[in-house]
Amino acid sequence: MTIAEAPPRLAAAADVSLRWYPDGPYSLSRTLGPLLRGNSDPSFCVQGDVIWNAFTTPEGPATIRLASAGGGAAGTPLVDIQAWGPGADAAVKAAPRLLGADDDWQGFDEPAFHSTLPRMVQEARRRALAVRLPASGRMVDQLVPIILEQKVTVIEARRGYRYLVHRYGTPAPRAGMSTPAGLVVAPTAAQWLQVPSWEWHKAGVGPQRSATVMRALRSAVALERLAVLPALVAGEKMQVIPGIGAWTAAEVVQRTHGCPDSISVGDYHLAAYVGAALTGRRTDDAGMLKLLEPWRGHRQRVVRMIQSTGFRKPTFGPRMTIQDHRGH
Secondary structure (H helix, E strand, C coil): CEEECCCHHHHHCCCEEEEEECCCCCCHHHHHHHHCCCCCCCCEEEECCEEEEEEEECCEEEEEEEEEECCCHHHCCEEEEEEECCCHHHHHHHHHHHCCCCCCCHHHHCHHHHCCCCHHHHHHHHHCCCCCCCCCCCHHHHHHHHHHCCCCCHHHHHHHHHHHHHHHCEECCCECECCCCCCEECCCHHHHCCCCHHHHHHCCCCHHHHHHHHHHHCCHHHHHHHHHCCHHHHHHHHCCCCCCCHHHHHHHHHHHCCCCCCCCCCCCCHHHHHHHHHHCCCCCHHHHHHHHHHHCCCHHHHHHHHHHCCCCCCCCCCCCCCCCCCCC
8 A cells, every 4th residue: 555645736626635556456436335325325425436425523524535546657546535624634544444445355365265265255356356345433424324224124224314414414515616516424423412303203213223323322432432443342342332233333343444354143134145145045144154154354355245246145035114104
């Protein structure tokens, strides 16, 4: 990984900027994809090879623009990073980790280990050398939307999240005339705590999930400190909060820490999906963990590679229904 000054034209257009050169192939969209809560996430805007993101840092809100290109020496990939707002300096300093700079696939790609992987995973890795696991380091920003996804469909959860972010978030710091319209900084912990019960109801968020958000964010300062701890330790400490279990903790540290091993036990679909992909048969959480055990330390990488193949398990049995609490 190499960090350099941004070209003068880009530096002049932003409050803070730099240029990052990843080691080897790199895909900005595939790396940051897990951080977006769907295509209509108010805090993100994707414009081809450019991704905008607005968020809060300890120094204040920031708008960051990440532009991927292959214009380095001999066509090597690079990402230009520009940021605006009170939190611009903090946002740029954290950007390499966000982009997956600390994600090390060396052990996964080591020949002796790689040879033990299922053929579909080996082939997927060959086609996905540009994928990294991002580490946002922003606990509250990841925890809230993941709590909203507990025990409901993704469509329902993301609809509620969009409503609340638009209602209680703040406009992103301006980046001149190029700022994407409607880009929003998600609420801070203090702002989330001000959301009244009837607004959670309008958003389709039931009392159990909203209560979990409120409980967790009363300890927001302690939560943010978890970002500097090892992922598995952070996940364990998170589960001390009632309403946050293994699934929620795993989903969070996958994104905040770029954890290569955390598995979302308790997911409605994942165990059956992994079982079908690796054995042709569905399985439960215990069966999934048994299947993935030989690759402990890299189990999340294995799952990401399976997902990157586009594999779809046969669909049988009941589906979760979308609930709408807003009109009741």
